[in-house]
Amino acid sequence: MAESVLKVVPGRSVWYRLRAFFNANLINLFAGGLFALLAIFLLYPIVSVLVFSLWGDEGFTFSFYAEFFSYNFYYWSLLNTLILGLATMIILVIIGFCFAYLTTRGPLWLRKPLKIIALMPLAAPPYIFSISLITLFGKNGLINNFFHLDFNIYSWTGVIAAQVLAFLPLSFMMIENVLNAVNPSLEESASDMGASEFRIMRSITIPLAAPGMLKAALLVFVMTIAEFGNPAILGGRTPFLAPDTYLMITGEADFNMASVLSVVLILPCILIFILHNFVLSGKGYTTIVGKPTAAELRPIDPVIKIPFLILCIPVGIMVLLSFGVIVLGAFVKIVGVDNTFVIDHVLNTQSNSAIWNSFKVSLGAGLFGALVGTLLAYVIMRGKFPGRRVMEMLALSGFALPGTVIGVGYIIAFNRPPFLLTGTIWIIILNCVFRFLAVGVEAGISKLHQISVEIEEASADLGADFLTIFFKVILPIMFSAFVAGFIYTFMTTMMSLSSVIFLVAPGFDLASVYIFLTAQLGELGVASATTLKVIAIVVLCMGLLQIVSRKMGLNVKKQGA
Amino acid sequence: MDSTRPTMLAIMDIHKSFGSVEVLKGISADIPKGELLTFVGPSGCGKTTLLRIIGGFAAATSGRVILDGEDISNLPPNMRNTKMVFQSYALFPHMTVAKNVGFGLKLQKWPRKKIDARVEELLALVHLEGLGGRSIERLSGGQQQRVALARALALEPKVLLLDEPLSNLDANLRVVMRDEIRNIQERIQITTIFVTHDQYEAMSISDRLLVLHKGVIQQIGSPVDIYERPANEFIAGFVGYVNFLEGRVEAVNAESNTVSVLTEFGRLDLDHDQKEVGVGDQVLMVIRPETVSLSAWGGGESQNTFHGAVESQMYAGNLAKYTVKFGQKEMVIDHYNPMGSRKYAKNDKVKVTIPRKIHMLKRQAA
Numbered sequence: 001m002a003e004s005v006l007k008v009v010p011g012r013s014v015w016y017r018l019r020a021f022f023n024a025n026l027i028n029l030f031a032g033g034l035f036a037l038l039a040i041f042l043l044y045p046i047v048s049v050l051v052f053s054l055w056g057d058e059g060f061t062f063s064f065y066a067e068f069f070s071y072n073f074y075y076w077s078l079l080n081t082l083i084l085g086l087a088t089m090i091i092l093v094i095i096g097f098c099f100a101y102l103t104t105r106g107p108l109w110l111r112k113p114l115k116i117i118a119l120m121p122l123a124a125p126p127y128i129f130s131i132s133l134i135t136l137f138g139k140n141g142l143i144n145n146f147f148h149l150d151f152n153i154y155s156w157t158g159v160i161a162a163q164v165l166a167f168l169p170l171s172f173m174m175i176e177n178v179l180n181a182v183n184p185s186l187e188e189s190a191s192d193m194g195a196s197e198f199r200i201m202r203s204i205t206i207p208l209a210a211p212g213m214l215k216a217a218l219l220v221f222v223m224t225i226a227e228f229g230n231p232a233i234l235g236g237r238t239p240f241l242a243p244d245t246y247l248m249i250t251g252e253a254d255f256n257m258a259s260v261l262s263v264v265l266i267l268p269c270i271l272i273f274i275l276h277n278f279v280l281s282g283k284g285y286t287t288i289v290g291k292p293t294a295a296e297l298r299p300i301d302p303v304i305k306i307p308f309l310i311l312c313i314p315v316g317i318m319v320l321l322s323f324g325v326i327v328l329g330a331f332v333k334i335v336g337v338d339n340t341f342v343i344d345h346v347l348n349t350q351s352n353s354a355i356w357n358s359f360k361v362s363l364g365a366g367l368f369g370a371l372v373g374t375l376l377a378y379v380i381m382r383g384k385f386p387g388r389r390v391m392e393m394l395a396l397s398g399f400a401l402p403g404t405v406i407g408v409g410y411i412i413a414f415n416r417p418p419f420l421l422t423g424t425i426w427i428i429i430l431n432c433v434f435r436f437l438a439v440g441v442e443a444g445i446s447k448l449h450q451i452s453v454e455i456e457e458a459s460a461d462l463g464a465d466f467l468t469i470f471f472k473v474i475l476p477i478m479f480s481a482f483v484a485g486f487i488y489t490f491m492t493t494m495m496s497l498s499s500v501i502f503l504v505a506p507g508f509d510l511a512s513v514y515i516f517l518t519a520q521l522g523e524l525g526v527a528s529a530t531t532l533k534v535i536a537i538v539v540l541c542m543g544l545l546q547i548v549s550r551k552m553g554l555n556v557k558k559q560g561a
Numbered sequence: 562m563d564s565t566r567p568t569m570l571a572i573m574d575i576h577k578s579f580g581s582v583e584v585l586k587g588i589s590a591d592i593p594k595g596e597l598l599t600f601v602g603p604s605g606c607g608k609t610t611l612l613r614i615i616g617g618f619a620a621a622t623s624g625r626v627i628l629d630g631e632d633i634s635n636l637p638p639n640m641r642n643t644k645m646v647f648q649s650y651a652l653f654p655h656m657t658v659a660k661n662v663g664f665g666l667k668l669q670k671w672p673r674k675k676i677d678a679r680v681e682e683l684l685a686l687v688h689l690e691g692l693g694g695r696s697i698e699r700l701s702g703g704q705q706q707r708v709a710l711a712r713a714l715a716l717e718p719k720v721l722l723l724d725e726p727l728s729n730l731d732a733n734l735r736v737v738m739r740d741e742i743r744n745i746q747e748r749i750q751i752t753t754i755f756v757t758h759d760q761y762e763a764m765s766i767s768d769r770l771l772v773l774h775k776g777v778i779q780q781i782g783s784p785v786d787i788y789e790r791p792a793n794e795f796i797a798g799f800v801g802y803v804n805f806l807e808g809r810v811e812a813v814n815a816e817s818n819t820v821s822v823l824t825e826f827g828r829l830d831l832d833h834d835q836k837e838v839g840v841g842d843q844v845l846m847v848i849r850p851e852t853v854s855l856s857a858w859g860g861g862e863s864q865n866t867f868h869g870a871v872e873s874q875m876y877a878g879n880l881a882k883y884t885v886k887f888g889q890k891e892m893v894i895d896h897y898n899p900m901g902s903r904k905y906a907k908n909d910k911v912k913v914t915i916p917r918k919i920h921m922l923k924r925q926a927a
Contacts, residue, residue, distance in 0.1 A: 451654075457618050458651035460638040462665035462716065476655040 023466040031379045031391075037372065038394045040419065041434045045409025046401070049266075052259035052412050064260045077239035078264055084156075084240060085225035085268075088163040093217045095164065095315055096171030098308040101201075104179045106300055106308075117316040118172040120323065123542060124535050125495035125512060126166035127229025131519050131527050132322035133162055134234075135335050142325070142336045154236035162230040165318055171220050178212030179205070197301035218272045225268060226402030228498035233519050241265045242404045242498065249502060255412055262405040273400045326535070329528030345529035354514035355533050358494055361425060361510060365432035366490035372433060373440020373485040374478050380441070381448040382456075392441070399438035403498030406435055411502050423505040431503055432493040439492075440485025447481040483548050491541040494534055566593040569752040570615070570643075570720050575624035577610055584610055586776040588624070592720075595750045597743065601763040602773035603799070609724060611773070612756050616645045616722050629719050644718035648725045650709040652697045658684070658708050659693030665716045683711040686745060703734045710742065714751070721746070721753045727762065739766055760800045764788065772796055790920050797847045797922070804848040804892045810840050822846070822921070826867045826887055832917045843924035848915060850895040855883060857903065858910035865915045871905045885913055 022029075053064055068074045096118075103115045121129070136143045137153040144151055152158075182205060190200045206213075225241070232243035241261055248258040329335050333342045345351070373395075380392050398406065410431050414421040421427040455477070459469045497512040504513050511534050518527040570592040577585040584607040592598050600608035613619040615626055617638035625634045633641050644665075652661050662683055663676045671679070684690055687707035697705065706726060713721055726742070727735045743766050746753050757763050763770050764784040772779040772787065780792040791797040794805070808824035813833060820833035822844060829846075838844060858868060869887040876882075881899040885892050894913065896902070905911055 452647070452649040452651055454647040454649050454651035455653065457638065458645065458647055458712075459653075459664070460618075461616060461641075461643075461645045462712065463639045463668045464664075465639055468668065473653055473655075477653070479655075 019465070019467065026466060026470065027379060027383050028385060030375055031383050031385055034372065034376055034379055035387075035391060038391065038434070041430050042394060042398055044419075045406060045413040046266075048413040049259045049262045049405060049409045052255055053263045056256060064256045067257065068260050068264065073239060074244075074261070077241050077244050077261070080238055081225050081231075081241040081265070082268070084159060084163065084231065085221045087160050088167065088224040089217050089221040091160070091164050092167055092171040092220050093175070093213060095168065095311060096175045096216065096220075097213065098311045099168075099172045099315075100176040100179050101205075102305075102308055102312060103176060106305065114312065114316065115176075117319050119169050120319050121166055122169045123539050124323070124326075124531065125229070125497065125515070126227055127162075127233060127497060127512075127516065127519070128326060128531050128535075129162040129165045129322055130158075130230050130233035131329070131515070131524060131531060132325040133158055134519070134522075135325045135329055135524055135528070136321065140334075140336050145336055154234055156238065158234040159231050159238070159240075161318075162234055163224050163227060165315070165322060166227070166230060167220055167223055168315065168319070170223060171216055174216035174219065175209070175213055178209045178216070181212075182208045197304050201304065215276060218276055222269050222272050222400065225265065226404070226498065228404055228501070229516060233516070242402060245404045245408060246501060249408065249411065255408075258408050259412070262402075262408045265402050266405050269400060269402060273397075323535075326528045326531050329524050330532045331529075332525070334525065342525075345525040346532075348526050348529065350509065351511075351514060351526055351530040351533070354509040354511045354530065355537075357508060358511035358534075359537075361428050361432065361500075362490045362493040364425075364429040365436070365493040366486040368429065369433040369436060369489035370440050370482045370485035373437050373489075374444045374482045376437070376441050377444020377448060377481065378474065378478065381445055382453075395441050396438045398435040401435075403435065403496065404502070406431065407499035407502035410499070422503070425508070428500050428503050428510070431499050432489065432496060435496070435499055436489045436492045439488040440481070443481040443484040443488075444478060447478055451477055480548060484545060487541050487545045487548065491538050491545075494537055494541075566595060568592065569594040569596075569629055570754075571627040572611075572615065573625045573627065575611065575614060575626075576622045577607070577614065577619070578622045584776050585614075585621070588773075588776075588778055590771055590778070590781060592752060592754065594752055596768045597746050597753045597755060597766060599755045599757060599763040599767040599770045600773060601757055601760060601770050602779075604758055606773040607776045608756050608758075608773050612645075612722055612724055612754060615720070615754065616643055617641045618645075642716075642718050643720040643722055644713040644716060645722040645724060646706075646709045646713045646726050648728060650705050650729075652705055652708055652712075654697050656697070657693065658689065658695045658697065658700070661697065661708055662693075662711045662715055664712065669716065679715060680711075683715055686714070686749075687711045688741075702730050703738055706730065706738055707741075710745070714745075714749070719752065721751050723753065723755045725756055725758070727757070727759075735762070742766065764800065772799065774799075791847060791922075793922060794845065797920075802850055802893060804850065804853075806846040806848055808844050808846060810838060810842045810844060813838075813840055819917075825890055829865050829915060829919070830917065831865075831919050831921075834918075835921055835923075838921055838923055844921040845924060847920040847922060848892070850882075850893045851880075851897055852916050852919075853892065853894045854914045854916075855885070855894050855896055855905070856912045856914070858912055863914075865917065867913050867915075869911060869913055871907055871909045871911055873907060874905060876904070883911075885911060887913075 054060055054062070056063060099114055099118045103111045103118070106114070133153050135141060137149075137151050137158070138144065141151075141153065143149065186208070187200050187204050190204045191197075195203070228242040228246065231238075231240035232246065235243060241264060245258050245261040245265070248254050248261060325335065330345050331341055331343070332338075333340050376391070376395050380388050380395075410427060411422060413419065414427055421430070455473065456469055459473050464472065495512060497516055500510055501513050501516065504510055509517075511530055515527050515530045515534070518524075518530070568591045571590070573589050575585050575588040576583065588607075588611060590598075600611060602608050610619060614621045617633070617636060617640075621634065625632055627633070628642060633643075638645075653664065656664070659677075659680050662680045666676045666679060680693060681690075684693055687710055689704060689707050689711070692700070692704070697708070700708065706729075709726070723742070727738055730738060739762060742755075755763070755766060764787065767784060769781060769783055770787050771781045774795055779796050780787060782790075782792075787796060788800050791800065797803045797805075806824050806826070808822040808829065811821040811823050811828070813820050818833050820831050820838065822829045822831060824846070867887055869885040869892070872884040872886040872891060874881065874883050876899070879897065881896040881904060883894045883896065883905060885894055892913065
């Protein structure tokens with residue numbers, strides 16, 4: 001209905017005409033600029049990867065792909081990655097469901113603690129679990145020593161365990177949302193008709209939640225196959241795609257093969273992205289109708305409760321133990337070997353300078369990312385040009401694509417003119433901006449959804465032109481989305497490893513990279529101390545984000561880091 | 562309506578199409594200064610679109626909008642002297658009540674002192690004295706409505722546009738705010754267009770109603786005109802329940818100013834106040850349920866009286882509603898203030914008297 005493009009009365013002065021021009025075209029100018037940014041910093045690197053996988057010294061060739069599929073090593077790398085994703089996905093859907101079922105339907109006193117435990121890993125980078133698992137189950141690990149076990153953590157079991165713990169919040173949050181949306185009166189009426197708890201779960205809850213759980217499963221799959229840290233640290237000799245891509249660059253400087261590995265890693269992600277957005281979109285029975293019914297608790301049957309708890313409790317203990325071990329590791333010389341209190345790990349200058357670097361990068365990425373995200377949301381929601389859908393998809397794709405792929409794309413794309421950026425801090429900042437754009441954009445879109453177009457019309461009605469509306473009404477209203485985008489980007493940049501590890505210049509360590517390197521070398525104390533600092537900063541950010549969301553009525557969906 | 566008042570707003574032959582769908586098919590109307598005119602009609606009739614064309618938020622496919630003698634058809638909203646109260650109120654959430662009300666004044670570069678004074682005056686007008694410093698989110702729905710009204714009135718527009726302003730309020734508050742809006746409008750004598758789909762709201766607030774249906778004006782008239790003398794079947798049914806009765810005019814007596822109509826029930830003698838109806842015309846009689854009176858069976862056949870049996874009854878305190886069956890035909894009768902009078906049960910035999918003043922719609926010759 002909004003059709004306010006009417007003729008503007010011709011004016012006299014140059015200033016007037018300039019203003020009239022901006023009034024009529026500012027949103028399109030923004031759109032053009034943002035399109036250019038997305039094209040350069042998102043599309044161009046991805047296309048570069050594609051081109052490099054097909055373009056050798058003699059021009060166009062499939063030889064790199066032929067090489068990929070002729071060597072057992074690569075072949076196994078792909079297979080392992082898929083197996084890892086699948087195994088993690090299956091375990092996480094089951095555990096996530098158990099947690100979510102208990103927090104939405106279980107005994108009241110259990111709900112809060114279970115929920116906190118399930119969400120705790122959000123406060124830490126995913127690779128924290130590699131460090132804590134090594135501390136617990138490594139050669140001199142606490143538990144290995146205590147029980148005289150000979151358990152090898154550098155194995156499939158180790159990688160899967162770390163992945164499960166790292167992505168528990170993602171699976172839990174999505175399934176909890178789905179279970180919350182299932183109308184309790186449906187379950188009550190089934191119970192009323194004589195169905196047992198197990199029967200209700202089997203024939204009411206799970207079928208209703210199935211589409212949403214499938215979405216959760218797919219997302220977990222994508223996130224785990226793209227994860228770099230855990231398989232790199234715990235994988236041992238088992239090849240996985242993401243770490244292999246890294247080795248291909250750092251070890252062999254083979255950009256073509258690194259590109260091939262990247263493309264192979266992207267394919268399942270794109271496939272699932274499409275499935276998620278088109279095939280599954282709109283599927284789901286869970287609609288909320290009317291007011292939420294008063295939650296008189298249906299007592300949960302022990303037949304359900306006990307097995308669910310048996311599954312959840314060990315996982316919960318592992319989460320708590322992991323965090324505990326990090327704290328311990330940060331303040332103890334060598335956990336399990338020399339348990340004397342030391343402050344050296346925390347005071348380590350290299351660690352502190354890495355944290356400071358990360359802080360600078362995160363600050364830059366946060367500010368720039370929030371600005372770009374907010375403007376993108378505005379242009380996508382209120383613009384009237386073709387291709388807005390494409391723009392939105394492009395902006396959100398940074399989140400869906402594996403970090404390693406974008407990392408490879410950035411070094412290929414920006415190590416030569418016209419965009420020579422490698423070795424600078426800017427390449428890291430830009431990389432994080434465009435990878436984590438999704439949250440800023442979504443916060444902006446959600447804010448604009450709450451604001452009726454009528455607000456803008458009302459401003460015009462009261463005599464404001466477009467520039468005035470933009471600066472006096474739109475920007476102030478979108479400020480909360482900007483803040484949310486800033487904090488989120490800051491936080492994720494702080495933890496991000498998979499992409500920036502390709503981009504850091506020698507001597508310029510980021511916290512995440514430093515943690516990764518020290519963990520690989522077995523310097524668990526410094527790794528733990530640095531992780532602890534990162535966690536502290538992230539927890540602070542989450543608190544701020546909570547306050548901002550509550551104060552400004554924002555609905556920021558938390559997404560996997 | 563006082564026809565001596567000058568025209569403030571004229572809309573001339575407005576057409577509007579969305580793609581191949583024509584939602585407004587040539588709308589023309591003159592709105593005199595100080596009048597409250599309501600656009601009313603079922604949803605999708607084009608009333609909001611018409612209002613948005615007047616406000617400048619949508620461009621008409623063809624036609625003109627004349628405000629106080631000036632053609633404003635091509636002006637953007639920010640250059641028109643019409644101000645709108647939006648359905649969602651569209652208050653700026655990041656500004657206080659006073660900042661919202663003063664927004665337009667600030668854009669006009671009024672000095673601060675003058676803005677403050679004007680804002681105070683407006684807040685007093687809408688009974689929000691002392692709430693200028695409040696944030697918008699801490700107001701109730703009714704208060705937000707008042708702020709939106711004050712904001713629109715701040716610049717003293719020539720025409721005030723209200724887009725379903727009461728639809729977000731609950732039933733009781735709606736009545737209060739309706740009367741309040743009418744009160745303020747009459748006090749400051751501002752020409753106002755009010756859009757609603759609620760016919761009772763429209764009738765109780767307006768000087769005149771413009772009834773829109775399928776993109777065409779069905780009738781413009783005072784509430785009395787619309788209710789008592791509807792121009793067609795659609796309007797008769799839109800503004801309240803109606804019993805339609807088919808008939809043919811048998812005779813017209815010019816001297817006694819009466820007309821005889823032969824209906825399915827028998828002969829009706831009615832006052833003749835519609836000159837366009839003549840002998841031999843097929844007519845449709847618009848019989849409102851509350852105009853028909855009901856009494857116990859008995860007595861002889863008197864004028865305009867028929868015998869029937871109660872088919873169903875419903876007692877609602879202030880009225881008793883009966884459906885009375887005459888052979889195959891049914892009629893709904895509202896008996897207001899039934900306290901103390903006789904109640905009838907199903908299958909009771911009753912006598913029904915149709916009043917002499919009945920509005921007739923002339924049927925187009927087939």
